[in-house]
Amino acid sequence: MSSKLTRLIDVAKLAKVSTATVSRVINNSGYVSAEVKERVLKAIEELGYQPAKAARFLAKSRQNFKISIVADDWVLKSITTALDEFYSIVYKGIIDFSKNHRMSIELQDISSWDRGVDGFLLMGGGITKELVKEIKDTGKPVVLVDQYIPGLKVDCVVSDGYDGAVFAVDKLISKGLKRIVHIHGPLSHFGFRDRYDGYVATMERHGFMPRTYEFDEISDNMGVIIDMMLRNYGKPEAIFGSNDTAAIRAMDELKIRGYSIPEDVSIVGFDDIMSASLITPKLTTLKIFKYDLGSIAARRLFNLLMGEETHPIKISLFTQYIERESTI
Incomplete structure (x- = not known):
């Protein structure tokens, strides 16, 4: 048995998880709860398990990421005032995911966005092709939320x-x-x-x-x-x-x-x-x-920040028909 495999097993034993879970944490693939991920990261540090990929992942996983949500005035107003409406729930999904993944969120208008952040979530129909190109040129990770612009090949999360x-x-x-x-x-x-x-x-x-x-x-x-x-x-x-x-x-x-x-x-x-x-x-x-729309977009941005699965993807969430009283 190789020393690398032995140490992987040691990490799993110390963290009280399977070796597969350790691999998922290191490769940032598949779902692992925040609590389990923290145990694995601590075990990696304690045992000094530092193959190149694990070392890079550990360094990034300890980083605090500054994220900008960029939207037009109408979406920003919806987020901050309409507690029961669409974008405020999408925003809650983003915030809840971010709390457990060292991502701090700030809201910015499309006319005054900040280049000095680590990544961008561009939200709503007010996001234009020109704006996406301009922000993409910063070289920072970008994910569109509730918007898709054909031909740009930029990550996006939308409803179907x-x-x-x-x-x-x-x-x-x-x-x-x-x-x-x-x-x-x-x-x-x-x-x-x-x-x-x-x-x-x-x-x-x-x-x-x-x-x-x-x-x-x-x-x-x-x-x-x-x-x-x-x-x-x-x-x-x-x-x-x-x-x-x-x-x-x-x-x-x-x-x-x-x-x-x-x-x-x-x-x-x-x-x-x-x-x-x-x-x-x-x-x-x-x-x-809506909540999933936000949390999935935040997760996708986190993957990009970690340098994982970087090929652009379009994620489309199916809807559910809710029959009530307004139809025969």
Whole structure:
């Protein structure tokens, strides 16, 4: 038995784990709890187990990393004020992972980001191709969160909006609904574009004509959209919103105009923010696992900081259909 293998076994015995767990810690592959990882690192130090890879890993694992979350004003405001909404939960996932991995987090606006950090999490649809290129040029690790920009080959973590839209529209059609309208956010945001594409593809696959309207959440043009839809298209049988905010606002405006939900119009949202289960009727929606979106993005950045698995990847989380009261 080689001395290297013997010492690996000694580390495992001292840390009271398997040799496979020691290898996972050194190679930063697979899940190991923070408590177990700490025991292994201490055993490595105590026994002086210093093959080149372990030495490099140990040095990095003791480093405190300074991380910048870069986002536009709207996302930053969501993080700091909307405790039950989308980006605040994504942010919590990032923070909880970071606490156990020596990563300190600071929030920065897209117009004033700091080059003097160790890595970047770029969050939301306000992240542009130009900004990603500029930050990537710093040579620091970068992960996009809830955004994907084709052609850049930059690590990203997103929800699978296309799959979610296909499932939702198929579900509505299976109930005999054909006149299904999609109200979406700006299509420059990958998430909205992904859901839009899934909606259009599914409608066309069934031989139905897609009908879409763009909702501006900041100016809130939903009243104008509903009036235009009713005047030019007529009453839809269902509305699929690209997020819960759009779906809820559509519901509000239809109620004002005397329509009943879901008897007159079925409505489906996307995100499953807390408000979705508190309104009347409760909103049917596609649940995005927002906390996981944040924690997985933070974990991916940590891997890059450790120099492990550095080939860029796109991680896409499937959604879950949550059927409530707003659909027949």
